[in-house]
Amino acid sequence: MIKRPLLTFLALLVVGLAFEFSVNAYIQLTIIYVCVNMILAMSLNLVSGYTGQFSLGHAGFMAIGAYVSAFLAFHFTIFPESLNFLNFIIFGLIAGMVSGFAGWLVGTPSLRLKGDYLAIVTLGFGEIIRVVLLNLETVGGARGYYGIPGFVNYTFAGITLSRFVSGFGVSAFWLVITFFLIYRLVYSSHGRVLISVKEDEVASEAMGINVTRMKVWAFVISSFLAGIAGSLFAHYTNYLNPSTFSFNQSVNVVIMVVLGGMGSLTGSIVAAIIVTLLPELLRPLQEITGVDLRMVIYSFSLILLMILKPNGLFGQGLGHGKKSKAA
Amino acid sequence: MSGQPLLLIEDLVVNYGAINAVKGLSIEVCKGEIVSLVGGNGAGKSSTLRAISGIVASKGNIILDGRNVAKLEPHHRVQAGLVQSPEGRGIFASMTVYENLLVGAHTRKDSLEDSLKWCYELFPILVERTKQVAGTLSGGEQQMLAISRALMARPKILMLDEPSLGLAPKIVLQIFEIIKRLNTEGVTILLVEQNARMALKFSHRAYVMETGVKVIEGRGQELLADEKVKASYLGG
Numbered sequence: 001m002i003k004r005p006l007l008t009f010l011a012l013l014v015v016g017l018a019f020e021f022s023v024n025a026y027i028q029l030t031i032i033y034v035c036v037n038m039i040l041a042m043s044l045n046l047v048s049g050y051t052g053q054f055s056l057g058h059a060g061f062m063a064i065g066a067y068v069s070a071f072l073a074f075h076f077t078i079f080p081e082s083l084n085f086l087n088f089i090i091f092g093l094i095a096g097m098v099s100g101f102a103g104w105l106v107g108t109p110s111l112r113l114k115g116d117y118l119a120i121v122t123l124g125f126g127e128i129i130r131v132v133l134l135n136l137e138t139v140g141g142a143r144g145y146y147g148i149p150g151f152v153n154y155t156f157a158g159i160t161l162s163r164f165v166s167g168f169g170v171s172a173f174w175l176v177i178t179f180f181l182i183y184r185l186v187y188s189s190h191g192r193v194l195i196s197v198k199e200d201e202v203a204s205e206a207m208g209i210n211v212t213r214m215k216v217w218a219f220v221i222s223s224f225l226a227g228i229a230g231s232l233f234a235h236y237t238n239y240l241n242p243s244t245f246s247f248n249q250s251v252n253v254v255i256m257v258v259l260g261g262m263g264s265l266t267g268s269i270v271a272a273i274i275v276t277l278l279p280e281l282l283r284p285l286q287e288i289t290g291v292d293l294r295m296v297i298y299s300f301s302l303i304l305l306m307i308l309k310p311n312g313l314f315g316q317g318l319g320h321g322k323k324s325k326a327a
Numbered sequence: 328m329s330g331q332p333l334l335l336i337e338d339l340v341v342n343y344g345a346i347n348a349v350k351g352l353s354i355e356v357c358k359g360e361i362v363s364l365v366g367g368n369g370a371g372k373s374s375t376l377r378a379i380s381g382i383v384a385s386k387g388n389i390i391l392d393g394r395n396v397a398k399l400e401p402h403h404r405v406q407a408g409l410v411q412s413p414e415g416r417g418i419f420a421s422m423t424v425y426e427n428l429l430v431g432a433h434t435r436k437d438s439l440e441d442s443l444k445w446c447y448e449l450f451p452i453l454v455e456r457t458k459q460v461a462g463t464l465s466g467g468e469q470q471m472l473a474i475s476r477a478l479m480a481r482p483k484i485l486m487l488d489e490p491s492l493g494l495a496p497k498i499v500l501q502i503f504e505i506i507k508r509l510n511t512e513g514v515t516i517l518l519v520e521q522n523a524r525m526a527l528k529f530s531h532r533a534y535v536m537e538t539g540v541k542v543i544e545g546r547g548q549e550l551l552a553d554e555k556v557k558a559s560y561l562g563g
Contacts, residue, residue, distance in 0.1 A: 189429065196419045196430045203417030205382050208405025208434035208480060 005180045012172035020165050028164040032236045034276045035171035036229045039178045041256035041268035043225035046182050048254070049262035050191065051218040052198025053111065057122030058226050058253045060129040061099045063245035065227025066234040067139050069095035073149040073235065085151060085166040089173065092231035099227025100220045107219035112212050114201055126250050133242040144241035148234055167236045174228050181221070183265060194218055195263075259305060261315025270313055331393070333358045333515055334379075334409075334484050339387035341374045341539075348374040349385070350539035356484060356517050361510050363518040363526040363547070365560060366536035372519040373414055375536075376488050379517075380404060380411045392483065406434045408483030414519075415492060416473040420462030424453055427461050427472055431479030439479065446475035449505060467498035474505070484515045491522045503529050523560040527551045535560065 019031055040058055047053050072091040079086045110121040139145045151163035151170070185191055196204045197211050205211050234240055256275050260267025278301065282294040305313070332355035341349040349371040356362045364372045378385035381401035389397040396404050419427050428446060432439050447454045450471040456464060461472060470490055477485055490506070491499040499522065507529055510516055520526035527533055530547035535556060543556060550556045 189433075192422065192426055192430055193433060195422060199419040199421060200413075200417045202382055203413050203419070204430075205401045206380055206405070206411040206413050206417070207431055207476065208402045208410070209430070210400070210402040 005176050008179075009172055009176045012176065013169060016165060016168035016172060019168070020161060025162070025164070028162070028168075029236070030276065030280055032164070032167055032171060032232070034273055035168070035175055036233050037253070037256060037272040037276050038269050039174060039225055039229040039232070040253045041260065041272045042178050042182055042265055043222040043229070044253050045257045045260070045263065045265065045268045046185070046194075046225075047218050047222040048257050049264065049268075050186050050198065051194045051215055053215055053219065054116060054119040055122045055219070055222075056119050056247070056250050056254065057106070057124075057126035057129075058222075059245040059247070059249035060122070060126035061103060061223040061226035062230035062233070062249070063126075063129050063133060063242070064102050065092075065095040065099045065230030066240050066245070067133060067145065067230075068098045068227070069231030070145055070148040070234040070240055071139060081152060082154075084149065085170050087149075088151070088170055088231065088235045091235075092170070092174065092228045095231040096224040096227040099230070100224035103220045103223025104216065106223075107216045111215040111219060123247070123250075126245070126247060130242050130245055133245070140240070142242070144239055145234075146239055148238045148240065150235045150238040163236075167232075170235075171232050174225075174232060178225050178228075179265060179269075181225075185221070186263075186265075190214075255302065259302065259312055261312025264312065264314035267312050267314030332356060333392060334517070335388070335390040336375075336379065337388040337390070339375060339378055339385055339389070341371065341378045341383055341385045343374075343383075347539055349378065351387070352536070352539070352541055354534050354541065354544075356515060358515055359510070359513065360531045361506065361516045361518060361529060361547075363520055363530040363533045364536055365520055365523040365526050365533055367560070368521075369538065370536040371539040372536055373488055376411055376486050376517070376519050379409060379486060382411075382413075402434070405480055408481075409486065410477045410480045410482035410484070411486040411488065412473045412477040412490070414488035416469045418461045418464075418469050418472050418476070420460070422461055423458055424461055424464070424472055425457045427476050428479050431476035434480055442479050442481065446478055449478075449508070450475055466494050467501070470494060470498075470502055471505070474502075474509075478509075478514070482514070484517055485509070486517045486519075488519045489521060490518070491520060491525065499525060523556075524551070527556075 019028060040062060044055065044058050047055050069091040072094060073087065077087060078090060106121060106125050110118050133139060134142050151167040153163055154161045154166065186194065193209055193214055197209065197214055201211055252275065256271040257268055259275065260271030279294055279298050282297055286292050286294055334356040336352060336354045339349055339352040352375060364375060366372055374383060377383040379389055381399065381404050387397065388395055391407055391409060396407050396409065399407065419430060428443060432442065452468055453471060453475060456468060461469065464472060474487065474490065490502050494502065503525055506516060518526055518530065527547045527550050533545065533547050533550050534541045535543040535550065543550065543553065
């Protein structure tokens with residue numbers, strides 16, 4: 001039960017140490033972004049890919065998590081600075097719970113409805129959160145939230161491990177929890193129920209499934225995990241700005257889920273890597289050509305991928321594709 | 328039929344906005360019966376079934392085994408024993424046949440062995456297909472799966488909405504023979520059908536509906552011979 005997650009976590013730690021000694025701080029930052037995006041993509045996949053509910057407000061839940069965790073770090077210390085990554089795990093957990101509660105508040109009325117209402121409500125929700133943060137002076141307002149306590153360097157026996165090590169360690173911790181939580185969930189009887197809700201809500205209801213409750217639960221778990229991703233982001237970058245959590249960020253996560261394949265965790269992981277790294281890898285091109293073709297090429301490759309793999313990289317062609325063929 | 332009705336519907340009203348789909352329908356189903364609701368398009372047959380399942384909102388009493396379930400949420404009605412196989416089958420296309428059956432038994436906590444065995448016995452074709460993705464089944468097989476899935480919930484009353492929809496005549500006959508067999512094995516069935524001739528032939532009793540009200544009721548065989556029913560629903 002606990003063995004596989006633990007081994008995965010230890011393996012990730014080794015990978016983290018390898019990155020510590022082989023790449024520079026810029027690449028390390030990008031790697032943390034990849035982890036944050038993986039958590040976001042996998043959690044959205046639970047709602048969109050497995051349960052079939054289209055949410056456009058993931059950045060909003062991430063923002064709640066980020067700001068709550070940052071606020072807590074400013075005002076509370078549980079463990080001393082030498083062990084402050086433990087604080088960030090606890091704050092992350094609380095931030096996730098607040099986020100999950102927000103998810104429950106948003107989901108309970110809107111998930112009672114069938115169809116695309118959730119997309120509209122979550123779109124509005126994300127914008128409300130952003131605008132509230134923009135006007136909330138206690139967390140910096142439009143200037144942004146500065147100097148958030150973050151991961152620190154450690155020195156053991158003359159070797160200095162940069163803040164990347166503890167940052168990546170905590171990221172790996174949540175990454176493993178996210179993956180195994182969702183994996184266990186979707187391959188259980190609950191997962192079957194979630195998929196049946198996606199396939200046919202009326203038939204699910206007729207089979208005695210409490211459709212609204214299942215949808216709300218998936219949504220709450222998803223927003224919980226998005227809040228944790230936000231917390232990771234806050235403590236690694238030490239600075240938050242409401243503009244980071246715009247509609248664009250929500251769409252970015254949707255892109256990862258669709259690109260990787262609806263209902264594929266592997267897909268979400270791979271797509272999070274691609275979507276995060278591709279714009280960064282294209283940076284040198286701008287320096288060589290002098291023209292910013294970065295976003296053009298980025299968008300073009302996304303379009304191309306969707307034409308060649310309409311179900312996403314790892315999509316099994318579930319749902320619409322096969323249904324229309326068989327019917 | 329004798330005894331207390333297992334399901335008693337009183338003054339059922341279903342409205343879609345300003346449109347009255349069912350206008351005060353009262354019907355009853357006794358234990359061990361096959362009862363069918365027949366009628367043309369828009370008569371309110373499917374709306375009646377959906378209201379009984381709680382999938383659409385309704386007014387009126389729905390009394391199952393002496394207990395009024397009209398205020399219950401749909402999933403509680405399934406637990407109470409009202410299970411519907413919805414129109415258009417509504418199988419979960421991306422799941423395997425076996426998984427579909429498991430979802431059907433979602434409300435149950437006890438062992439499913441007997442029910443699974445029973446379904447595979449009723450529909451031997453499902454044994455071969457058990458690991459197959461349900462979306463790749465033929466229409467007839469999908470209908471068989473939809474009925475089995477509903478049986479997995481161990482219904483007191485099995486409600487079938489248009490089981491003949493979109494199937495070849497030969498398959499339709501096969502489905503109806505299964506319905507009859509289910510009934511002889513003790514399942515009470517409420518059936519909604521466009522295919523009136525077939526439904527009347529296999530039912531103990533039937534109600535003929537027209538624009539939200541019942542116009543004729545009687546024994547299946549009698550209605551088959553009824554001049555008015557013949558003219559309106561059986562094509563002369």
